[in-house]
Amino acid sequence: MEIRELPMPQAQPGEVVLKIEYVGVCGSDAHFFESGMRKGKAFDLPFILGHECAGTVTQVGAGVQNVAVGDRVCFEPQITCGVCPECRSGRYNLCKDVRFPSVPPYDGMLRDYAAIPAHLAFKLPDNVSSLEGALIEPLAVGLSAASRGDVTLGQDVVILGAGCIGLLTMMACKARGAGRVIVSDLFSKRLDKALELGADAVIDASTEDTMARVTELTEGRGADVVFETAGNSHTAAETSDLVRRGGVIVFVGNINGETPYRFMDLMYKEGEIRTIYRYHNNFPTAIRAVSTGRIDVKAIASHQFDFQNVQEAFDAALYQRQDVVKAVIKL
Numbered sequence: 628m629e630i631r632e633l634p635m636p637q638a639q640p641g642e643v644v645l646k647i648e649y650v651g652v653c654g655s656d657a658h659f660f661e662s663g664m665r666k667g668k669a670f671d672l673p674f675i676l677g678h679e680c681a682g683t684v685t686q687v688g689a690g691v692q693n694v695a696v697g698d699r700v701c702f703e704p705q706i707t708c709g710v711c712p713e714c715r716s717g718r719y720n721l722c723k724d725v726r727f728p729s730v731p732p733y734d735g736m737l738r739d740y741a742a743i744p745a746h747l748a749f750k751l752p753d754n755v756s757s758l759e760g761a762l763i764e765p766l767a768v769g770l771s772a773a774s775r776g777d778v779t780l781g782q783d784v785v786i787l788g789a790g791c792i793g794l795l796t797m798m799a800c801k802a803r804g805a806g807r808v809i810v811s812d813l814f815s816k817r818l819d820k821a822l823e824l825g826a827d828a829v830i831d832a833s834t835e836d837t838m839a840r841v842t843e844l845t846e847g848r849g850a851d852v853v854f855e856t857a858g859n860s861h862t863a864a865e866t867s868d869l870v871r872r873g874g875v876i877v878f879v880g881n882i883n884g885e886t887p888y889r890f891m892d893l894m895y896k897e898g899e900i901r902t903i904y905r906y907h908n909n910f911p912t913a914i915r916a917v918s919t920g921r922i923d924v925k926a927i928a929s930h931q932f933d934f935q936n937v938q939e940a941f942d943a944a945l946y947q948r949q950d951v952v953k954a955v956i957k958l
Contacts, residue, residue: 628660628938629673636742638688643745645702649761650737651679651928652944652954654790654858654881656729660941670731676941677737677956678704678729681751681760691745700748701760702736703767703910704728720907737937739958749910752918759917761955762924766913768879769795771906773803776852776877780804785841785850785869788857789817791927791953792879794824796854801825802921809844811837812857814949824926838868845871854879860886867893878902927953934958 638644656676663669681701684694694700707714707722714722729735751760773796778784784805786793789812797808810821811830818829830840841850849871855863858880866876867889876898893900916922929952932940937956944954 628941630935630937631673633738636740638686638691638742640689641691641745642688642742643684643691643694643700643748644686644740644742645680645682645700645748646685646740647680647682647736647738647958648757649681650677650956650958651761651765652677652940652956653679653729653765654792654944656735657941657944658881659729659731661945665731674731675734675737676729677735678702678727679761679764680704680736681757681763682958683757684748685740687745693745694748694750698748699751699757699760701751701763701910701914702743703747703749704736704764705905705907706744706747718907720905737934737956749914751914755914755918756925758928758955758957759925760914762927762953763910763913763917765791765927765953766795766799766917766922766924767906767909768792768903769797769799770909770913770916771903772796772854772856772877772879773799774909775901775903776800776854776875778803778805778852781806782851783845783848783871784808784852784854786810786854786856787837787862787866787869788812788855788859788880789814789821789829790856790948793854793856794821794927794952795922795924796856796879797821797826798824798922798924799916800852800854802916807844809841809850811840811862816949817952820929820952824923832862838865841869848872850874852877855882856880858882860884864888867896867898870896870898872896873898875899875901928955930954932956 706726708724856879
């Protein structure tokens with residue numbers, strides 16, 4: 628990592644300039660930093676990472692009416708075309724021409740100031756801090772996952788992986804009324820965090836048989852909804868064992884490579900497989916969930932680093948995964 632000087636951005640029509648205050652380190656940021664690769668190809672350097680952010684509007688361009696100078700906002704980093712069939716249907720997260728800051732070749736938000744489209748700036752209520760605002764983006768992923776799973780009152784839910792997205796998915800499921808949420812992971816510290824944030828039961832997959840424990844905890848039925856958030860081929864393969872008859876599996880984590888899967892086992896149960904890709908139309912919901920106290924998103928921010936220590940933040944996110952739920956950089 629290097630810190631360099633950039634020209635001060637100017638707000639063009641329909642844009643605002645944001646003084647960035649907090650940036651979260653996403654798993655994709657850490658992957659790009661570690662590998663220097665996207666889809667198997669090296670990308671050009673230098674490159675700016677970071678997309679989970681919030682700050683204060685310092686300049687507005689012509690035609691902007693939804694925010695004003697001095698407003699604290701978070702940023703939804705999906706800059707889409709707005710005219711393709713996916714955008715026009717409301718599923719703009721599937722836009723093929725999306726420009727997503729921090730995904731090569733589009734520079735990200737780890738900088739003091741950035742110009743962004745005004746319609747992607749969402750005002751934060753007075754009782755939502757800028758730190759919480761930077762975590763609205765990953766919370767939107769968790770809300771999207773819970774929505775795709777159609778989690779409803781009283782259901783049994785299993786979440787495989789207690790990282791940031793797994794925990795936020797858990798909190799979203801609890802907010803939707805899930806009756807019993809069971810979280811599985813290899814690291815005891817992550818499982819302790821899951822219990823702290825509301826998990827009803829946890830499974831240490833390094834020492835316990837996940838399927839046997841889920842069978843026991845659900846009185847032999849299996850889970851109504853299973854979320855794979857670890858991005859691991861092993862946990863992906865066992866989802867068909869954990870879901871009940873007629874249940875739903877939601878793949879959330881980024882699973883690289885091939886995954887052997889027993890589709891006949893799932894067919895005998897008439898189970899469903901669903902996937903999510905980012906999120907759409909739920910930033911206002913995420914902000915309200917935090918503002919009303921339904922979801923304590925700031926509890927996810929386990930480690931904070933100053934901007935001068937950005938290298939340390941990424942090293943922690945990469946190499947201390949059992950301890951670091953979410954690294955956040957304060958500018």
